[in-house]
Amino acid sequence: MIQTIRNFFIALRQIAVGDKKYYLWVSLLSFLVLLGASAYISQLNRGLIVTAMRDQVSWGLYISNFTFLVGVAAAAVLLVVPAYLYNFKPIKEIVLFGELLAISAITMCILFIMADMGQPLRVWHILPIIGAMNFPASLLAWDVVVLNGYLAINTAIAFYVLYRLSIGKEYKMSVIGPLIILSIPWAVSIHTVTAFLYNGLSSRPFWNASILAPRFLASAFCSGPAIMLILFQIIRKLSEVEIDNKAIFKIAELIAYAMGINLFLLGAEIFKEFYSGSIHSAPIEYLYFGLHGHNKLVPWMWFATTMNITAFFLFMFPKTRENFTTLNMACLFVVTGVYIEKGMGLIIPGFIPDTLGEIYEYTPTMQEILVTIGIWASGALLYTFLLKLAIPVYTGKLRFFSKAQIVVARDIMSRRMALVHPETPVTDLIRQMIEKHLSGAAVVDENNRLVGAVSDTDAISLEIGETAGKTTADVMKPPSAAVLQDVRIQDLGKILAASGTNLLFVVDGDGQPLGTVAGSDVLNALENIRQE
Numbered sequence: 001m002i003q004t005i006r007n008f009f010i011a012l013r014q015i016a017v018g019d020k021k022y023y024l025w026v027s028l029l030s031f032l033v034l035l036g037a038s039a040y041i042s043q044l045n046r047g048l049i050v051t052a053m054r055d056q057v058s059w060g061l062y063i064s065n066f067t068f069l070v071g072v073a074a075a076a077v078l079l080v081v082p083a084y085l086y087n088f089k090p091i092k093e094i095v096l097f098g099e100l101l102a103i104s105a106i107t108m109c110i111l112f113i114m115a116d117m118g119q120p121l122r123v124w125h126i127l128p129i130i131g132a133m134n135f136p137a138s139l140l141a142w143d144v145v146v147l148n149g150y151l152a153i154n155t156a157i158a159f160y161v162l163y164r165l166s167i168g169k170e171y172k173m174s175v176i177g178p179l180i181i182l183s184i185p186w187a188v189s190i191h192t193v194t195a196f197l198y199n200g201l202s203s204r205p206f207w208n209a210s211i212l213a214p215r216f217l218a219s220a221f222c223s224g225p226a227i228m229l230i231l232f233q234i235i236r237k238l239s240e241v242e243i244d245n246k247a248i249f250k251i252a253e254l255i256a257y258a259m260g261i262n263l264f265l266l267g268a269e270i271f272k273e274f275y276s277g278s279i280h281s282a283p284i285e286y287l288y289f290g291l292h293g294h295n296k297l298v299p300w301m302w303f304a305t306t307m308n309i310t311a312f313f314l315f316m317f318p319k320t321r322e323n324f325t326t327l328n329m330a331c332l333f334v335v336t337g338v339y340i341e342k343g344m345g346l347i348i349p350g351f352i353p354d355t356l357g358e359i360y361e362y363t364p365t366m367q368e369i370l371v372t373i374g375i376w377a378s379g380a381l382l383y384t385f386l387l388k389l390a391i392p393v394y395t396g397k398l399r400f401f402s403k404a405q406i407v408v409a410r411d412i413m414s415r416r417m418a419l420v421h422p423e424t425p426v427t428d429l430i431r432q433m434i435e436k437h438l439s440g441a442a443v444v445d446e447n448n449r450l451v452g453a454v455s456d457t458d459a460i461s462l463e464i465g466e467t468a469g470k471t472t473a474d475v476m477k478p479p480s481a482a483v484l485q486d487v488r489i490q491d492l493g494k495i496l497a498a499s500g501t502n503l504l505f506v507v508d509g510d511g512q513p514l515g516t517v518a519g520s521d522v523l524n525a526l527e528n529i530r531q532e
Contacts, residue, residue: 007400029381036374050367056360057351061368062116064343073105075224077187090247099158100386106151108379168411206283206350215265221258223338226331256315283349307337410485413506413515422473440503442513449511452476
């Protein structure tokens with residue numbers, strides 16, 4: 001246990017390591033966090049009067065962001081199901097980054113609730129033992145349970161996986177399997193309970209609809225994965241993490257289905273409200289057309305609707321969702337559209353008109369905006385630090401071994417590699433090696449067995465010379481630099497020296513490539529063992 005804690009603090013040092021861009025990014029986020037903290041301290045001293053929230057509209061920008069972020073956190077289940085239950089390899093390799101996003105999103109949710117409470121000491125009233133939680137009668141108590149439970153589940157899964165990878169071992173499904181199964185209905189529950197918080201207020205007809213919870217989930221499975229798609233592209237561009245396009249395009253396809261359901265449910269709700277023509281349609285009339293000359297939200301709502309419909313069509317057709325330009329446009333559109341629709345577009349109309357028929361138009365104050373920016377910056381900073389901790393472990397750059405442990409090639413290999421066939425055009429081979437920042441490529445046959453290798457030296461000489469019409473078969477060499485996955489680390493250095501290369505391909509008993517071991521991997525592992 002002591003050694004595990006020691007290793008954890010060693011891994012934490014990765015947070016302080018980075019280039020100028022990283023330090024600039026962290027500095028910017030830290031500045032925004034301090035700006036938000038300053039605004040929150042002012043709110044704490046002067047009270048919620050510094051916000052634009054009043055008795056008529058008692059929820060505003062804070063709860064709007066909370067509602068949106070609950071959906072972002074719940075959307076991690078869209079990766080968990082295909083990754084763990086259906087073992088879809090492209091998504092299974094990146095589900096960890098979705099779980100880290102869920103941790104960050106739930107943390108922001110809790111911060112927004114604290115900001116909306118005014119005095120943070122009020123949270124004592126809903127804590128078990130210390131206060132009166134009123135569980136299970138209180139929906140607020142249910143919200144506390146599901147949010148904190150979901151945070152604990154994702155934290156346990158993510159850090160267990162990272163721990164196993166850090167010692168060169170595969171994670172055991174027997175350990176995290178029950179948590180993964182539990183996380184699926186729990187992800188649904190965090191957004192369902194949030195919907196029920198609004199749904200249960202019978203005096204607010206705008207929220208008093210039975211399809212509110214399904215609408216929440218449908219919109220969550222649009223905006224959350226869209227944010228993930230943007231983040232995945234940034235991660236693979238700025239790090240050595242390899243993210244297959246198949247995973248990105250499959251998630252985009254799932255978003256298309258969710259968007260179709262979301263728009264259908266929204267349309268059903270709009271029809272019900274406007275076709276009935278009852279007095280209860282006043283909130284939605286205010287939202288889309290204005291009410292008695294009050295129309296601050298109208299242009300925002302039509303803008304959000306346009307964004308959502310446009311994004312749906314971009315996601316629906318394979319030609320546009322598999323083109324990164326239009327895909328990223330669609331992601332930005334759906335995040336913007338859902339943020340407006342599910343944020344201010346959901347919260348504010350529920351209070352208009354109030355129970356006395358009065359209309360109070362809410363507009364966030366600068367104090368609220370600064371606190372909101374600070375909380376978002378806190379979440380971005382947390383996710384950045386989690387990635388800095390996770391990526392070196394995930395890519396095999398950071399491993400911890402004991403002197404008594406028998407370390408083999410499988411324990412220190414990197415699973416990042418370029419796989420090509422003999423008939424692959426040389427231009428495609430070079431493109432793969434450049435995009436993945438690799439110094440070698442494995443050549444496999446139709447049975448995925450290693451039959452040759454191409455080094456970066458070969459690729460450079462080919463790039464200078466004529467490549468037209470040439471295939472990998474014209475330049476590949478015999479796979480002399482290949483080792484079985486159970487070769488001991490003490491022997492890997494000897495093999496590297498004898499082969500005259502700095503990159504070994506690790507294969508299984510059938511000759512299928514599993515990963516690569518570089519000279520630096522061997523040196524890092526030996527150094528870690530010596531430090532024990």
